[in-house]
Amino acid sequence: xxxxxxxxxxxxxxxxxxxxxxxxxxxxxxxxxxxxxxxxxxxxxxxxxxxxxxxxxxxxxxxxxxxxxxxxxxxxxxxxxxxxxxxxxxxxxxxxxxxxxxxxxxxxxxxxxxxxxxxxxxxxxxxxxxxxxxxxxxxxxxxxxxxxxxxxxxxxxxxxxxxxxxxxxxxxxxxxxxxxxxxxxxxxxxxxxxxxxxxxxxxxxxxxxxxxxxxxxxxxxxxxxxxxxxxxxxxxxxxxxxxxxxxxxxxxxxxxxxxxxxxxxxxxxxxxxxxxxxxxxxxxxxxxxxxxxxxxxxxxxxxxxxxxxxxxxxxxxxxxxxxxxxxxxxxxxxxxxxxxxxxxxxxxxxxxxxxxxxxxxxxxxxxxxxxxxxxxxxxxxxxxxxxxxx
Numbered sequence: 001x002x003x004x005x006x007x008x009x010x011x012x013x014x015x016x017x018x019x020x021x022x023x024x025x026x027x028x029x030x031x032x033x034x035x036x037x038x039x040x041x042x043x044x045x046x047x048x049x050x051x052x053x054x055x056x057x058x059x060x061x062x063x064x065x066x067x068x069x070x071x072x073x074x075x076x077x078x079x080x081x082x083x084x085x086x087x088x089x090x091x092x093x094x095x096x097x098x099x100x101x102x103x104x105x106x107x108x109x110x111x112x113x114x115x116x117x118x119x120x121x122x123x124x125x126x127x128x129x130x131x132x133x134x135x136x137x138x139x140x141x142x143x144x145x146x147x148x149x150x151x152x153x154x155x156x157x158x159x160x161x162x163x164x165x166x167x168x169x170x171x172x173x174x175x176x177x178x179x180x181x182x183x184x185x186x187x188x189x190x191x192x193x194x195x196x197x198x199x200x201x202x203x204x205x206x207x208x209x210x211x212x213x214x215x216x217x218x219x220x221x222x223x224x225x226x227x228x229x230x231x232x233x234x235x236x237x238x239x240x241x242x243x244x245x246x247x248x249x250x251x252x253x254x255x256x257x258x259x260x261x262x263x264x265x266x267x268x269x270x271x272x273x274x275x276x277x278x279x280x281x282x283x284x285x286x287x288x289x290x291x292x293x294x295x296x297x298x299x300x301x302x303x304x305x306x307x308x309x310x311x312x313x314x315x316x317x318x319x320x321x322x323x324x325x326x327x328x329x330x331x332x333x334x335x336x337x338x339x340x341x342x343x344x345x346x347x348x349x350x351x352x353x354x355x356x357x358x359x360x361x362x363x364x365x366x367x368x369x370x371x372x373x374x375x376x377x378x379x380x381x382x383x384x385x386x387x388x389x390x
Contacts, residue, residue, distance in 0.1 A: 088328040093344055095321025099314055100352045103170065104178050106310035109300070113175040113232065116297045118289045120311055121170035122282035125163060127315035129279050132272030145269040151260055152277070158254055159277030161247035167282060168240035176233030179353040179360065183222045183368050184237035186345055187215050189378045191238075192245040200249045207385040211378035218371025222364050267326045275319070342376040 103124075110116045135142040172181040190212045196202040223229060255261055264270045290297070300307050332340065349368060353360045 085328065085331050088324055089340060092321055092324040092328050093347055095317050095324055096344060096348055097351055099317035099321055100178050100348055101355055102310040102314035102317060104173055104356060106307055106314055107174040109304050109307040109310065115174070116290050117171045117174040118167060118286050119297050121167040122279060122286045123311060124315040124318055125166065125275050125279040125282060127312060128319035129272065129276040131316065131319055132275060142268060143265055145263060145265050145273065147263045151263060154254055154257060155273060155277060157250045158247055159274045160281050161243045161250060162274050163278030163282045165240045165243035165247060168236045168243060172233045172236035172240060175230045175236060177358040178356060179349045179358050180222065181233060181237050182345060182349045183371055184219055184234060185241060186371050186375050187219050188241040188244055189375055190215055191241040192248060195245045195249060205382055207381040208378055211374050211381055214374030215371050215378065218367045218374055221370060222367030224363065268323055271323060342372055345372050
């Protein structure tokens with residue numbers, strides 16, 4: 001798994017450095033009358049700084065991949081600090097940040113919501129799947145799983161929800177700003193609470209229910225002030241939340257199945273198989289929605305470098321940061337996980353908005369703060385207010 005993350009981040013940073021390069025490609029000029037929105041053109045030496053960040057991230061990932069399991073926590077004043085865990089956090093945040101940027105740039109390169117969001121989302125899963133298969137074939141990279149056909153059938157609901165959540169998220173980002181989509185996606189606990197209570201018969205504490213109006217109120221406040229507001233972006237993000245909530249519950253059921261965890265062998269194997277199945281399940285929807293224009297997409301892929309490089313980079317960033325997030329959260333407790341997820345959303349929302357030039361006025365930031373604060377409170381409230389025993 002460590003080698004897989006190292007290779008994934010190395011490939012993604014290489015693609016990102018090229019995709020975000022300020023150098024104008026000749027092929028792009030035939031598709032745009034002005035500088036393409038798919039290229040971030042930093043001022044001054046920012047382009048060199050961008051590459052430097054990517055190279056440093058790759059070097060850091062390589063160092064982490066080799067010795068993270070055996071690395072000491074440091075001596076002296078750093079004796080109580082888990083250095084490998086901090087590196088995991090940093091690379092997880094970095095991967096999520098660059099995924100959101102490169103994904104948005106790939107969508108912009110084909111016209112946003114009017115382009116090919118379904119095709120791009122499916123191919124992101126496909127590229128990640130190919131990378132996962134490569135790790136099984138490469139010597140000493142990752143041990144292959146020993147799952148049965150019955151295990152694969154049981155994984156289909158998780159894979160379908162995983163693909164649905166990813167595709168709906170990409171649709172949301174193609175229709176509106178990334179920051180707005182992320183704010184709405186922060187409301188996932190509201191969907192998870194309803195499903196757990198009424199569908200999966202897993203009661204949610206009253207304290208958590210009282211947190212939901214805070215989350216929903218924050219999203220509404222952010223929506224009111226959103227200049228790029230689109231119902232399609234809001235609805236798609238809500239659909240993504242629903243799929244994600246179902247996936248979480250179905251994944252718990254899957255992991256409770258006797259022997260499945262042992263046959264999968266690792267979280268990385270489970271993620272790869274889920275990606276493969278998710279990609280295969282996405283193909284019919286690609287042909288249903290954008291199949292008649294697939295030739296147009298292929299031509300754009302050949303002639304628009306911004307599409308090719310950003311799509312490949314976003315796929316690798318997506319695969320890498322998801323594995324890193326799993327590795328990170330397995331090493332932390334529930335409260336730390338809540339803080340980490342909250343901090344990640346704030347960093348991604350603000351950072352991506354600044355890079356892509358998205359509007360962040362006071363009301364939107366206030367709604368963002370209230371919504372994400374409500375999510376954090378939802379995550380830890382049962383530790384603060386212990387549920388009454390029946």
